[in-house]
Amino acid sequence: MSLSDLPILYSFRRCPYAMRARLAIAASGVSCQLREVVLRDKPDALRLASPKATVPVLVLPDGRVIDESLDIMRWALAIHDPCHYLQPGQGLHEQMEALIAANDGPFKKHLDCYKYPDRHTDDEQFTEATRFSALHRAQASEILMGLNARIEQEGYLVGKTPCLADLAIAPFVRQFAQVDRAWFDAQPWAALSSWLVNFQSSTLFASIMGKYPAWTPDSEMVLFPAG
Incomplete structure (x- = not known):
């Protein structure tokens, strides 16, 4: 898969919903394109992807859109969950x-x-x-x-x-x-x-808190988690 075919994650650094999505993606090791959003000036691409226009929004390579943070977490950890976050123990x-x-x-x-x-x-x-x-x-x-x-x-x-x-x-x-x-x-x-x-x-928290400029259609691709 080329870099341009990776999932796209619209995020906002300080939003706790976006933060939890980035935590799960980073924990899973799944790569995606990160698009940092300024909430007062949301890009049209975000609005087109999800009418809610709230972060996080994950756009998959096949066009599917996941726009609930918990669903993004479960999607990422279902692919790879090395720390067993989805398995809290029997009966828990x-x-x-x-x-x-x-x-x-x-x-x-x-x-x-x-x-x-x-x-x-x-x-x-x-x-x-x-x-x-x-x-x-x-x-x-x-x-x-x-x-x-x-x-x-x-x-x-x-x-x-x-x-x-x-x-x-x-x-x-x-x-x-x-x-x-x-x-x-x-x-x-x-x-x-x-x-x-x-x-x-x-280390996990530090890995999701990098600062990035607001994404525009002319921005260079940001790989997340950072390689």
């Missing part, structure tokens, strides 16, 4: 899927309301937005305390080795932590904090 698959669903549902909602309170309230007064943000931070924190308990017990979210849930959830916990890192680090979730630090210091 349902737990893995439930944790991902809770992250993508309730936790993501609370995260957005905590980080961007002005987008989710009609009252633009600072005090109201601050109160709204604090409420959702507290509700998100309850979910994080549950994750902390799991990590304390086993070392990872599901069992004693990392699985799909760890890759899928870590980018969102990272985003939550970065809203107010001093506050996050002061909370009683030492196991969760260590898990996050280990994730952010991993």
